[in-house]
Amino acid sequence: MISIKNVSKWYGEFQVLTDCTTEVTKGEVVVVCGPSGSGKSTLIKCVNALEPFQKGDIVVDGTSIADPKTDLPKLRSRVGMVFQHFELFPHLSITENLTIAQMKVLGRSKEEATDKGLKLLDRVGLKAHAHKYPGQLSGGQQQRVAIARALAMDPIVMLFDEPTSALDPEMVNEVLDVMVQLAQEGMTMMCVTHEMGFARKVANRVIFMDRGQIVEDCHKEEFFGNVDARSDRAKQFLAKILQH
Amino acid sequence: MDFSAIIPALPGMWEGMAMTLKLLVLGVVGGVALGTVLALMRLSHNPLLSRVAGAYVNYFRSIPLLLVITWFYFAVPFVLRWLTGEDMPIGAFTSCLVAFMMFEAAYFCEIVRAGIQSIPKGQMGAAYALGMNYGQVMRLIILPQAFRKMTPLLLQQSIILFQDTSLVYAVGLMDFLNAARSRGDIIGQPHEFLIFAGLVYFTISFSASLLVKRLQKRLTV
Numbered sequence: 001m002i003s004i005k006n007v008s009k010w011y012g013e014f015q016v017l018t019d020c021t022t023e024v025t026k027g028e029v030v031v032v033c034g035p036s037g038s039g040k041s042t043l044i045k046c047v048n049a050l051e052p053f054q055k056g057d058i059v060v061d062g063t064s065i066a067d068p069k070t071d072l073p074k075l076r077s078r079v080g081m082v083f084q085h086f087e088l089f090p091h092l093s094i095t096e097n098l099t100i101a102q103m104k105v106l107g108r109s110k111e112e113a114t115d116k117g118l119k120l121l122d123r124v125g126l127k128a129h130a131h132k133y134p135g136q137l138s139g140g141q142q143q144r145v146a147i148a149r150a151l152a153m154d155p156i157v158m159l160f161d162e163p164t165s166a167l168d169p170e171m172v173n174e175v176l177d178v179m180v181q182l183a184q185e186g187m188t189m190m191c192v193t194h195e196m197g198f199a200r201k202v203a204n205r206v207i208f209m210d211r212g213q214i215v216e217d218c219h220k221e222e223f224f225g226n227v228d229a230r231s232d233r234a235k236q237f238l239a240k241i242l243q244h
Numbered sequence: 245m246d247f248s249a250i251i252p253a254l255p256g257m258w259e260g261m262a263m264t265l266k267l268l269v270l271g272v273v274g275g276v277a278l279g280t281v282l283a284l285m286r287l288s289h290n291p292l293l294s295r296v297a298g299a300y301v302n303y304f305r306s307i308p309l310l311l312v313i314t315w316f317y318f319a320v321p322f323v324l325r326w327l328t329g330e331d332m333p334i335g336a337f338t339s340c341l342v343a344f345m346m347f348e349a350a351y352f353c354e355i356v357r358a359g360i361q362s363i364p365k366g367q368m369g370a371a372y373a374l375g376m377n378y379g380q381v382m383r384l385i386i387l388p389q390a391f392r393k394m395t396p397l398l399l400q401q402s403i404i405l406f407q408d409t410s411l412v413y414a415v416g417l418m419d420f421l422n423a424a425r426s427r428g429d430i431i432g433q434p435h436e437f438l439i440f441a442g443l444v445y446f447t448i449s450f451s452a453s454l455l456v457k458r459l460q461k462r463l464t465v
Contacts, residue, residue, distance in 0.1 A: 050369050077375025087370035091388050100384060101374035153374065 001026045001188050007056035016042050018212045029189045031199040034209035040192045044159050048079040077105050080150030080158040084166050086142040088134035095130045120148035140171030160191040208234045247436050253427045260423025267409045271344035272402045279352025304350035310411050316343040317415040336417045355397045359390035396460040403452050
């Protein structure tokens with residue numbers, strides 16, 4: 001589904017990604033973790049071409065991102081993305097947030113788009129808020145709307161870029177619950193997150209990044225079960241975040 | 245001082261005010277439209293587009309409006325004749341309107357540019373991530389938010405343009421100030437008419453400013 005091949009990226013002189021290679025197969029849930037500044041958000045943004053990269057290629061469902069002939073808007077319309085800061089459109093109501101891209105990008109009719117949007121809103125438990133504006137919702141509610149907005153495009157894969165790190169602690173779970181449900185329904189997911197509970201529960205694989213490199217890329221059982229076999233950097237990281 | 249002559253002159257002066265308002269509204273609409281295009285050019289990654297827009301803005305902000313108005317009035321028919329080989333009188337109103345639009349566009353461009361830059365980068369990322377193209381991202385997501393934020397500044401600039409429309413006297417157009425002044429001159433009471441015109445300009449501009457301030461407060465809270 002997603003094939004990342006030898007991707008390298010520089011900001012001027014500074015190299016943010018070094019020779020990253022990995023795969024996400026259909027139905028797989030892959031959690032990407034690592035210390036801040038390790039390039040994990042940058043890597044996931046390369047997958048839908050929100051960030052350009054200078055070397056290597058990423059192929060999403062057979063479409064190469066590095067190929068200059070690729071219709072990037074079309075590719076992005078099939079890849080759902082959820083951001084750290086939700087990024088709902090504040091000048092549009094919740095319903096409009098859910099329908100605007102369906103109508104303008106996929107060409108769906110207003111009835112069809114609204115119907116689909118409201119169904120998904122119901123699924124994330126926020127049907128009563130359809131007429132409100134993003135500013136009237138809590139962070140957790142906004143993020144659930146953002147997930148519904150991405151799902152409304154019928155994506156073939158969902159990307160999550162630290163979806164819970166801007167949330168108050170008591171709102172983290174309502175968002176994780178939606179993500180767990182999605183994973184259990186078989187959605188292909190690539191999640192940058194520090195929520196190791198989520199990783200243990202639903203991830204198939206865990207990728208650990210440090211200084212722009214993929215240091216660990218292994219099955220969940222191997223990653224959490226056999227800590228002694230991990231690299232020193234991953235051990236340090238795990239010791240820190242699993243301490244409490 | 246005898247202000248009694250003003251009352252019978254009001255209908256004529258109202259015609260002048262209608263001309264002033266027409267210039268103002270069309271000038272603002274055209275200026276904002278052109279200014280938005282210039283702002284998008286200035287922010288574009290294409291170095292040619294952004295340099296052309298930058299040069300335009302810097303040029304028009306460095307010359308007096310009166311010069312632009314007279315230049316358009318005298319030079320544009322000349323240029324048109326040179327291009328088409330025929331006499332094409334465009335008239336004082338059209339030449340003034342084009343001058344206002346092009347001059348104000350330079351100022352509106354900077355306001356719109358700041359407005360666009362004030363929208364968090366993530367909004368653009370989210371819009372692109374949903375599969376929108378550049379035009380859709382700007383038209384549906386970024387510009388509506390930017391215009392909401394910059395409405396007070398756009399109105400403030402429009403108040404300045406309202407006063408600057410009086411410069412059209414240079415090419416003989418009958419705006420409000422010109423209408424008032426010429427009537428005062430005919431009757432032989434120029435002072436009364438100029439004082440009246442000043443009061444009208446002050447009342448309109450000042451109350452518009454107060455409205456803008458209230459709007460600004462409402463938008464920031």
